[in-house]
Amino acid sequence: MSEAEERRQKLDRLVSEGRSPYRNRFPGPEQVAPLLERYASFESGEKSKENHRVAGRVMIRREHGKATFLVLRDPGARIQLYGNINELGEERYGEFKHLDIGDIIGAEGPVFRTRRGELSILVKDFIPLAKGLHPLPEKWHGLTDVEVRYRQRYLDLIANDEVHQAFYIRSRVLTAIRRFMDARGFIEVETPVMQTIPGGATARSFETHHNALDMNLYMRIALELHLKRLLVGGFDRVYEIGRIFRNEGISTRHNPEFTMLESQQAYADYNDVMEMTEQLVAYVAREVLGTLEISWKDEQVDLTPPWPRLTLRELIKEHSGVDFREYPERAAMKARVGETGITVEPGWSWGKIVDELLSTFVEPKLIQPTFIIDFPRELSPLARPKDEDSMLVERFEGFIGGMEIANCFSELTNPIEQRRRFEEQAALREAGDEEAGLVDEDFLTALEYGMPPSGGSGLGIDRLCMILTDSPSIRDVILFPLLKPEKQQ
RNA sequence: GCGCCCGUAGCUCAACUGGCAGAGCAGGGGACUCUUAAUCCCAAGGUUAGAGGUUCGAUUCCUCUCGGGCGUACCA
Numbered sequence: 001m002s003e004a005e006e007r008r009q010k011l012d013r014l015v016s017e018g019r020s021p022y023r024n025r026f027p028g029p030e031q032v033a034p035l036l037e038r039y040a041s042f043e044s045g046e047k048s049k050e051n052h053r054v055a056g057r058v059m060i061r062r063e064h065g066k067a068t069f070l071v072l073r074d075p076g077a078r079i080q081l082y083g084n085i086n087e088l089g090e091e092r093y094g095e096f097k098h099l100d101i102g103d104i105i106g107a108e109g110p111v112f113r114t115r116r117g118e119l120s121i122l123v124k125d126f127i128p129l130a131k132g133l134h135p136l137p138e139k140w141h142g143l144t145d146v147e148v149r150y151r152q153r154y155l156d157l158i159a160n161d162e163v164h165q166a167f168y169i170r171s172r173v174l175t176a177i178r179r180f181m182d183a184r185g186f187i188e189v190e191t192p193v194m195q196t197i198p199g200g201a202t203a204r205s206f207e208t209h210h211n212a213l214d215m216n217l218y219m220r221i222a223l224e225l226h227l228k229r230l231l232v233g234g235f236d237r238v239y240e241i242g243r244i245f246r247n248e249g250i251s252t253r254h255n256p257e258f259t260m261l262e263s264q265q266a267y268a269d270y271n272d273v274m275e276m277t278e279q280l281v282a283y284v285a286r287e288v289l290g291t292l293e294i295s296w297k298d299e300q301v302d303l304t305p306p307w308p309r310l311t312l313r314e315l316i317k318e319h320s321g322v323d324f325r326e327y328p329e330r331a332a333m334k335a336r337v338g339e340t341g342i343t344v345e346p347g348w349s350w351g352k353i354v355d356e357l358l359s360t361f362v363e364p365k366l367i368q369p370t371f372i373i374d375f376p377r378e379l380s381p382l383a384r385p386k387d388e389d390s391m392l393v394e395r396f397e398g399f400i401g402g403m404e405i406a407n408c409f410s411e412l413t414n415p416i417e418q419r420r421r422f423e424e425q426a427a428l429r430e431a432g433d434e435e436a437g438l439v440d441e442d443f444l445t446a447l448e449y450g451m452p453p454s455g456g457s458g459l460g461i462d463r464l465c466m467i468l469t470d471s472p473s474i475r476d477v478i479l480f481p482l483l484k485p486e487k488q489q
Numbered sequence: 490g491c492g493c494c495c496g497u498a499g500c501u502c503a504a505c506u507g508g509c510a511g512a513g514c515a516g517g518g519g520a521c522u523c524u525u526a527a528u529c530c531c532a533a534g535g536u537u538a539g540a541g542g543u544u545c546g547a548u549u550c551c552u553c554u555c556g557g558g559c560g561u562a563c564c565a
Contacts, residue, residue, distance in 0.1 A: 001516090001517080044523090064521055064522060067521090067523070068524090080524085082522095082524085084523090114524075118523085136515075138513085139526070140514065144500090249563050249564065253564090260565085486556065
């Protein structure tokens with residue numbers, strides 16, 4: 001008989017005896033972590049006067065004849081339960097020692113420290129709350145099969161405390177971001193996920209269909225254009241933490257759906273946004289981790305602001321030897337870049353080639369926080385040109401750990417120029433570039449009413465969480481990453 | 490999409506050059522009233538991801554399929 005079958009039999013037996021192990025409630029359990037703290041100074045043999053109620057999952061059982069130790073796990077900590085025949089009586093003790101690993105129970109009794117120094121609860125009473133019908137992963141090695149970890153994340157969370165911790169940190173990161181943005185006078189908004197024109201980024205989108213309206217819709221690829229409409233409407237500082245969907249490859253840094261923080265701040269420019277971005281990341285790290293010095297793979301990363309600001313041109317020149325200002329024509333650029341070993345595909349524009357230089361030669365080097373500033377206009381259809389150099393726009397990207405974390409710019413507010421840029425994009429799309437954008441007439445109309453100058457920001461929350469939890473894969477910070485379904489039979 | 494690697498008991502892993510599929514943990518029975526990877530004794534647990542092929546014989550070699558990981562491409 002398999003273990004699952006044996007557990008099922010135990011359940012049937014309990015139910016037939018009128019002692020169902022599924023209970024509706026267990027009021028007022030205390031968190032274990034504060035309990036451990038409160039009695040940390042107890043000596044061996046010392047026992048609390050009052051009883052404490054705890055609840056959680058049985059992780060380990062050690063049976064010693066007429067006494068049994070269980071290890072109980074709640075969301076924040078583990079505590080040992082000590083039950084013996086003197087305290088519980090013969091019948092109840094029998095039930096206690098036959099609890100299974102994986103069962104969820106509530107228990108009550110004084111806290112004491114054992115002879116071997118373990119803070120424990122002397123169980124006076126206990127109650128099964130839910131039966132575990134499946135065996136848990138092994139207590140020592142945990143669960144390592146990555147496929148099972150992703151498909152049955154709850155098992156991963158039960159078996160691997162560090163996984164539990166990483167997602168706890170992610171939650172705290174989101175809370176800290178909201179606190180930071182709110183303190184700076186931003187308000188949080190929610191904008192449509194399903195859109196008629198997916199805009200605000202260059203990316204392939206997912207399509208869906210609305211039956212009643214019989215129309216195709218796109219899942220959003222960015223938040224930006226709707227936030228700007230809100231600037232037109234008079235909200236001067238807005239942000240959204242939202243899920244974005246991009247129909248592209250999956251890798252250790254890419255999941256088809258991911259979370260971005262985007263914001264718009266009226267009367268600010270990209271210099272203000274740079275300051276905000278480094279302050280935000282530093283604030284979050286201090287709030288959540290208590291430090292600005294973090295480990296990333298084999299390196300130490302110092303998040304302390306201000307972060308270096310280097311132009312795209314000088315960084316590419318330094319790391320690849322190519323000064324893109326010397327090759328304003330695509331043909332010359334292609335020839336020069338070909339010498340570096342990059343294969344320039346026929347469809348690549350001048351801007352795309354520059355972008356390739358960035359990702360191949362520069363990006364992997366930027367382990368310490370770094371802002372790259374001043375991007376070519378061609379790569380940035382929504383950004384405002386620099387006053388002194390119309391080839392470039394007021395845009396920066398923030399890098400940490402060799403990953404792009406942030407992409408921000410002074411927004412283009414001129415509707416005439418914006419229309420021209422959209423039309424450039426539409427032409428690229430006509431030519432077969434599925435990532436290029438479309439002309440968003442509705443957005444242009446909004447701009448024509450007048451949008452204040454603004455500094456816009458996009459921050460990749462998943463990647464920030466990777467950095468803050470030292471996770472090598474984006475799947476380590478996404479609870480339920482996309483997987484192919486298992487084939488039936 | 491392409492390339493490389495992986496899939497053995499519920500979990501973690503063995504199995505030499507192709508020769509009877511094993512162990513620890515978990516689970517079952519037993520001993521043990523302060524253990525903590527508890528310990529000790531006994532018994533049980535398998536369509537080796539799936540399908541086909543080569544062979545006297547396949548976990549092992551070959552082909553295909555499914556799923557996963559990593560790299561690469563696209564991208565953030």
